[in-house]
Amino acid sequence: MFLSLREQAERAMADALSAMGLPTDDLGIEEPPEDVEAVLASSVAFRLAGEAGRAPGEIAAEIAETIDPGEYGYVERVEARGPYVNVLASETYYADTLEAARDEGYGRLEPTGERVVVEHTSANPTGPVHVGRARNPIIGDAIVRLLDFAGHDVEAHYYVNDAGRQMAVFTWAYETFDESELPEPEREKADYELVRYYRAGNAFLEEGPEAEVEAAEAEIASIMQGLESGDEATYERVGRVVEGVLSGMRESLSRLPAEFDEFVKETRFIRDGSTEELVERLKELDEAVYEEEAWQLDLSERGIEKNLVFLRSDGTSLYPTRDLAHHEWKLENFDRAVTVLGEDHGLQAQQVRTTLELLGNDTEPLDQVLYSYVNLPEGKMSTRAGTGVDLDDLLDEAVERAREEVESRLDTRIRDDELDEDDVERIARQVGIGAVRYDVVSKQPSKAITFEWERALNFEAQSAPYVQYVHARTCGILSEADVEPGTVDPAVLETAEERDLLEVIARFPATIEEAAEDRQPHQVATYTREFAETFNAFYRECQVLSEDRELSEARLALVAASRHTIANALSVLGVEAPDSM
Structure with missing residues (x-):
């Protein structure tokens, strides 16, 4: 949905600039600061100020007045805020996002027909x-x-x-x-x-x-x-x-x-x-x-x-x-x-x-x-001399450390036989190997890495376990509800935390598109951290299951959309998404 909204916003900006007799070669579309209530913004007024001989704020105001939001389906309204033109999304945008993300394949883009070999x-x-x-x-x-x-x-x-x-x-x-x-x-x-x-x-x-x-x-x-x-x-x-x-x-x-x-x-x-x-x-x-x-x-x-x-x-x-x-x-x-x-x-x-x-x-x-x-902290390695640390050693230690961490965090479920030893082993493997992959792929390739266990296996920081736990939490909520939400009205999702989560979900396909164009999977890892923080804020502030049936179903639909989004994002990174942790 975000890709469609961005396309409509670009078209609206280009139409407005053409009507004003101004060039449309650089629209300046970007994501707004966190404190701005908008999905997209344009800084084009800065670029045009010199050419138009007017203040950026004045140009931004005229652009906003020129755009008719009704002509662009996902655009609710356009506002000028100082030199910026802010684009706010319609309820249809949020409804379509919620519906699309409830599909298990959410985020996968249409076939391009391009054959690519990756060596x-x-x-x-x-x-x-x-x-x-x-x-x-x-x-x-x-x-x-x-x-x-x-x-x-x-x-x-x-x-x-x-x-x-x-x-x-x-x-x-x-x-x-x-x-x-x-x-x-x-x-x-x-x-x-x-x-x-x-x-x-x-x-x-x-x-x-x-x-x-x-x-x-x-x-x-x-x-x-x-x-x-x-x-x-x-x-x-x-x-x-x-x-x-x-x-x-x-x-x-x-x-x-x-x-x-x-x-x-x-x-x-x-x-x-x-x-x-x-x-x-x-x-x-x-x-x-x-x-x-x-x-x-x-x-x-x-x-x-x-x-x-x-x-x-x-x-x-x-x-x-x-x-x-x-x-x-x-x-x-x-x-x-x-x-x-x-x-x-x-x-x-x-x-x-x-x-x-x-x-x-x-x-x-x-x-x-x-x-x-x-x-590793002790320095570089060499295979020829036989003095290096092999990948097998690293993965064995990752699983062992993860097992120790998981066992130390187990609650009464293990005593209730809801998690047996096979479950613990599975989670340890998913978390341990996921931690290694995530810690490596989350960094920009050109930057050197010193692998450190404390960072990679930190359940509280921006790491694989931190993100994986979000998926496990969504699975737990949906399992507890024991019902698949039907058709819901996203308009009842009114809190800032709910809207923020919907907006982050909507951006997932665009993140895939941009990361693929740049050949930079670490951009997806950055997205997963932002997603985890946004979901956790929603979880803290919004009780999913309540006596309000309509609100509960809408929030359950939002949790289901979150599960598919984070599962697919982790899958792109090659990190497993545990159902429980």
Whole structure:
């Protein structure tokens, strides 16, 4: 409803300005301050004051007088307040909002027909997912959910680096070391079992006898050459390691959850010939140079000081080369391609975009979402050295801490057998993992995060449990009423708290639209906090069930609308909405 009201307000402003002979290119529509009784406001009078040669307040007053609210269905009246033009909504607006939000799919936008691929996570399959990079699957999965809810046809892709030196080292190490030479795995899980070989291999290459290291390097080079030449036996050797590690990584990621429609392998673009064809096109560019025994692109005239190396002297391609072929494939098969990358990949993203343009591609459909890494208070983490905190560890601790918090808050329901141990476990998982996801996704991606338990699991502050509790409360109220409200008259919802809640509910679809356009799911998290505060104010001040049947049914309808709104907002963020807490 808010989207329709905003459209009508913009049309009313444009019509008024046209009638006054003033330009309509910037209408200045915005949300008013909290102390203003209006749904929308316009600051356009400030912009027009100089051109019109009149005071902003005078222009605002004339705009308000020119608009006939009767011509715009959701506009009740338009008022000038100083230099601002305020738009107040009609009862029809509130009635339609309440009715629309009683649908379980409330907030989902109409299909756009646009095919979007979102590539995220894409961590090298060299071991368990660690906390430092956990922001990628959390943000990426939230973007997938957000774009889907905004009406796009979305696919989630994981780009698998199965052709680089790391995988050649891993394969050599797996085939070289005996399990008896390795320490016990930290978990009985494929990625934890296999990462021991990778760590042992790296340690040997750094510290082993020179002659044996040279022999190992020769075998590693042979594996890389085998991949580049399309040798099927080599693909099978590397594939055993890659698939083993990926199976464990998928299991960890599914706990978040972060699911993928396709795992796209680098070797695909070697085997289908697109990498080789791309290399020939790159060599023909004016920017192509052969320096330091490698083919490179000199991108300095494009403002990029570091060259992009795309072919080694031994004829093997590099990750950026294959990624360029991958991006051309995405541009050919999708209307828009979103890639979630760590901040340390900013240069690479710039090189890829620039090179694609040099190759004649339209890069407008490409979006990159760059994020800073997640740190724990004790500092940054590293998988290669085996000293990091793995995602599994974080999620285990999240569930355990949440269980302790939930048990400490349990009321007599547990003694009445209304909540058994399975319920406690379910709530602990929903709250614990929800707290991790919410704490990560609620921050603007470009800002660094230091994850702190006290903040993430705070039931009283702006956190996942704080918002989840609102959903649980709506479920409790509706369960207690044990009746579905019929057709209601929203006009009986007269208090400021009721109207504020209706207005916040009405803005949910607009929040989805704006966050999807910006590829910024943290805007939805901000909305959920505002929603929770508004609902809690309503709950404190308005008794839902009373002897006034008409008022009780209207308030129950408002609670049902609130339940659907907050459940869908949390779902977009990938956070479960518990029915009880």
